[in-house]
Amino acid sequence: MSTRTEERSVLRPQDACAAHRRIRSRATGARELSYAQAIQEALAIAMEADERVFLMGEDIGVYGGAFQVTGDLVQRFGPERVMDTPISELGAAGVAIGAALTGLRPIFEFQFSDFSALAMEQIVNQAAKLRFMLGGAVSVPLVMRFPSGSGTGAAAQHSQSLEAWFAHVPGLKVVQPSTPYDAKGCLLAAIADPDPVMIFEHKLLYKMKGDVPRGHYTVPLGEARLCRPGRDVTIVATSIMVHRSLAAAKELAGEGIEAEVIDLRSLRPLDRDALTSSVKRTHRLVCVYEGVKTLGIGAEISASIAESDAFDYLDAPILRLGGAECPIPYNPELEKAAVPQTPSIVAAVRDLVHGRR
Amino acid sequence: MGVEDIELRERSAAARARRTVEDAVPMSPATYPRLSNESLRQALHKMHLIRRFEESAEDAYMRGLVHGTMHLSIGQEASAVGICAALEPTDYMTSTHRGHGHCIAKGAQVSRMFAEFFGKEDGYCRGRGGSMHIADVSTGNLGANGIVGGGIPIAVGVALSMKKQKRSSVVASFFGDGANNEGAFHEALNMASIWKLPVIFVCENNGYGMSTSTERSTAVKNVAERASAYSMPGIVVDGNDFAAVVAAAFEAVERAKQGGGPSLIESKTYRVRGHSRSDRNRYRTKEEIETWLARDPIGAFERQLLRQGVVTVSEIDAIRADVEREIADAIAFATASPAPTVEELTRYVYSD
Numbered sequence: 001m002s003t004r005t006e007e008r009s010v011l012r013p014q015d016a017c018a019a020h021r022r023i024r025s026r027a028t029g030a031r032e033l034s035y036a037q038a039i040q041e042a043l044a045i046a047m048e049a050d051e052r053v054f055l056m057g058e059d060i061g062v063y064g065g066a067f068q069v070t071g072d073l074v075q076r077f078g079p080e081r082v083m084d085t086p087i088s089e090l091g092a093a094g095v096a097i098g099a100a101l102t103g104l105r106p107i108f109e110f111q112f113s114d115f116s117a118l119a120m121e122q123i124v125n126q127a128a129k130l131r132f133m134l135g136g137a138v139s140v141p142l143v144m145r146f147p148s149g150s151g152t153g154a155a156a157q158h159s160q161s162l163e164a165w166f167a168h169v170p171g172l173k174v175v176q177p178s179t180p181y182d183a184k185g186c187l188l189a190a191i192a193d194p195d196p197v198m199i200f201e202h203k204l205l206y207k208m209k210g211d212v213p214r215g216h217y218t219v220p221l222g223e224a225r226l227c228r229p230g231r232d233v234t235i236v237a238t239s240i241m242v243h244r245s246l247a248a249a250k251e252l253a254g255e256g257i258e259a260e261v262i263d264l265r266s267l268r269p270l271d272r273d274a275l276t277s278s279v280k281r282t283h284r285l286v287c288v289y290e291g292v293k294t295l296g297i298g299a300e301i302s303a304s305i306a307e308s309d310a311f312d313y314l315d316a317p318i319l320r321l322g323g324a325e326c327p328i329p330y331n332p333e334l335e336k337a338a339v340p341q342t343p344s345i346v347a348a349v350r351d352l353v354h355g356r357r
Numbered sequence: 358m359g360v361e362d363i364e365l366r367e368r369s370a371a372a373r374a375r376r377t378v379e380d381a382v383p384m385s386p387a388t389y390p391r392l393s394n395e396s397l398r399q400a401l402h403k404m405h406l407i408r409r410f411e412e413s414a415e416d417a418y419m420r421g422l423v424h425g426t427m428h429l430s431i432g433q434e435a436s437a438v439g440i441c442a443a444l445e446p447t448d449y450m451t452s453t454h455r456g457h458g459h460c461i462a463k464g465a466q467v468s469r470m471f472a473e474f475f476g477k478e479d480g481y482c483r484g485r486g487g488s489m490h491i492a493d494v495s496t497g498n499l500g501a502n503g504i505v506g507g508g509i510p511i512a513v514g515v516a517l518s519m520k521k522q523k524r525s526s527v528v529a530s531f532f533g534d535g536a537n538n539e540g541a542f543h544e545a546l547n548m549a550s551i552w553k554l555p556v557i558f559v560c561e562n563n564g565y566g567m568s569t570s571t572e573r574s575t576a577v578k579n580v581a582e583r584a585s586a587y588s589m590p591g592i593v594v595d596g597n598d599f600a601a602v603v604a605a606a607f608e609a610v611e612r613a614k615q616g617g618g619p620s621l622i623e624s625k626t627y628r629v630r631g632h633s634r635s636d637r638n639r640y641r642t643k644e645e646i647e648t649w650l651a652r653d654p655i656g657a658f659e660r661q662l663l664r665q666g667v668v669t670v671s672e673i674d675a676i677r678a679d680v681e682r683e684i685a686d687a688i689a690f691a692t693a694s695p696a697p698t699v700e701e702l703t704r705y706v707y708s709d
């Protein structure tokens with residue numbers, strides 16, 4: 001694991017993404033796990049270490065979760081700690097908040113991120129504000145996990161990317177890990193966090209494999225990660241778009257365009273420093289995210305740059321590539337066209353760098 | 358309405374709720390006072406059509422022609438067709454993620470349903486919705502729903518609209534046992550009751566919400582008992598017995614049409630297939646599934662119709678042959694239908 005970290009830090013310019021991947025190491029030797037397995041491992045580690053931690057959600061017990069993330073945990077920890085709830089998202093979210101307020105550490109799996117809409121009241125009006133409204137007398141150490149995103153043919157009500165909604169709300173933390181490593185580390189950081197943390201996991205990433213250290217480690221919430229250095233343009237991406245952007249960067253490198261790719265990892269807190277310092281190096285910025293483009297995270301990133309001293313460094317307009325202005329359609333070709341894909345990223349970045357935008 | 362009326366209604370609702378599948382009314386020649394023999398043959402045709410539609414859709418899914426997932430209602434056909442037998446084409450319906458049967462029962466064409474599953478322009482949702490959003494507004498089906506419980510309050514709104522506009526249509530709202538634990542269910546039943554709206558709430562209790570049995574999810578033994586909390590009749594019927602479903606449906610529809618307000622019918626049935634395409638059936642036994650397979654609603658209905666002389670064996674064979682032909686033609690139609698173009702990605706988001 002230490003070798004891996006060093007390799008990464010060689011790639012990392014001193015001033016970007018400082019202190020990223022600060023590993024509090026009780027962790028040892030890495031091996032390959034899928035994104036889903038990495039999450040499951042984090043859940044098991046937390047439950048093993050702390051009896052206050054328990055899981056709530058629909059069909060997370062014997063069914064193993066709709067995406068098999070909890071898998072066989074119910075066999076290991078029993079149904080008291082891996083609790084199947086009725087189909088009652090609003091009520092169950094409130095139950096989790098109550099438990100978190102009074103000494104427990106619930107981890108709530110929503111079956112699909114779309115169903116966060118049913119629990120909006122408890123998440124936005126209650127969890128996010130209780131500590132503030134009560135003048136700091138309480139805290140809500142609640143973790144919520146949300147399988148999200150399109151690409152599975154599940155159509156308009158099971159494919160959304162709603163993270164920006166929640167990132168608008170002070171009191172919530174919103175993260176989007178893109179690798180198995182980060183999925184585990186962010187989840188363990190979220191569990192240790194005294195405030196409500198929402199983790200948006202892309203459904204298409206669950207089967208993706210990557211190196212994951214054994215044991216406990218955390219990835220600090222609110223720090224972006226530099227995935228690929230480059231001098232010509234900064235691509236800041238979230239979740240699955242990180243992988244599409246890296247693929248695009250590879251292709252662009254063949255044409256002599258060196259793109260720097262940053263994985264934002266966290267929408268709130270937002271790592272503005274990582275963004276400004278990168279833009280100062282590359283002088284161009286492209287934001288790539290799956291949520292609907294208008295009023296999405298790209299708007300906040302663009303505005304941050306426009307408000308910062310990095311603005312003077314820009315050699316081109318800022319570009320946003322986000323979800324189309326429509327619900328996710330069922331037809332597979334339309335579904336693909338509704339969110340950024342590697343070829344559309346390549347084309348847009350190429351045009352930007354060649355001054356055609 | 359006097360206090361006595363309310364008490365009476367409550368008492369009869371509670372009495373009905375106590376009725377269980379085991380003591381449901383047995384068959385008799387007077388089983389179908391409101392349905393002609395022709396209607397009964399059509400009902401059998403529809404049940405076969407639903408079964409073969411779903412089996413063929415499953416087959417198409419395996420061959421990669423259908424995107425996403427789907428929820429099959431195989432084993433629940435009597436419930437869908439029984440409720441819809443009491444509805445007019447002008448009556449409305451809201452459906453669920455397990456909605457193929459409801460859609461066909463209300464009168465949709467399987468050709469346009471297959472076209473939807475194949476993501477084509479001739480699909481009922483022009484390829485935008487797929488299985489989980491299947492709808493046919495022309496026959497009053499306002500749509501399947503990807504959100505558990507999502508259709509229930511909408512049905513109440515449609516009923517309010519009918520009442521305000523003095524239209525005689527009623528609304529049937531299908532939902533599963535799992536949906537009865539959503540707040541939307543409770544809020545909707547209360548409003549339908551206080552405003553005496555023409556809604557028939559149909560809980561298709563197939564024993565499970567995904568992997569969670571009703572025993573583990575629901576505080577009452579019968580969902581129908583919840584009707585008494587909202588002062589409406591609640592009745593349990595054997596959902597695999599077409600006659601029982603039809604009788605309850607007509608009673609509820611007539612009450613609604615006469616201004617008597619909503620009813621809750623709990624149709625006890627079973628989903629013999631997995632919840633969706635990715636179910637490993639870990640939460641139930643093979644024996645349980647086999648017990649219910651032996652209670653297949655289509656076979657039972659056929660035997661009953663044969664016994665009562667409504668159909669002959671050769672007529673049943675003819676129905677099956679017709680259904681096969683319809684399915685084959687529908688798949689051919691759907692295959693030939695054009696796909697939507699990417700240029701129209703954002704069409705239908707707003708009214709043009």
Ligand SMILES: Cc1ncc(C[n+]2csc(CCOP(=O)(O)OP(=O)(O)O)c2C)c(N)n1
Nearest residue numbers: 115455503504505533534535536565566567
């Ligand atoms: C609000 C909401 N929560 C959860 C789900 C995921 N989900 C889809 S169907 C289902 C089970 C529904 O059970 P039930 O209402 O009994 O209908 P059945 O599937 O048995 O027909 C679940 C949990 C959903 N679609 N919507």
Ligand SMILES: [Mg+2]
Nearest residue numbers: 533534565566
């Ligand atoms: Mg059910």
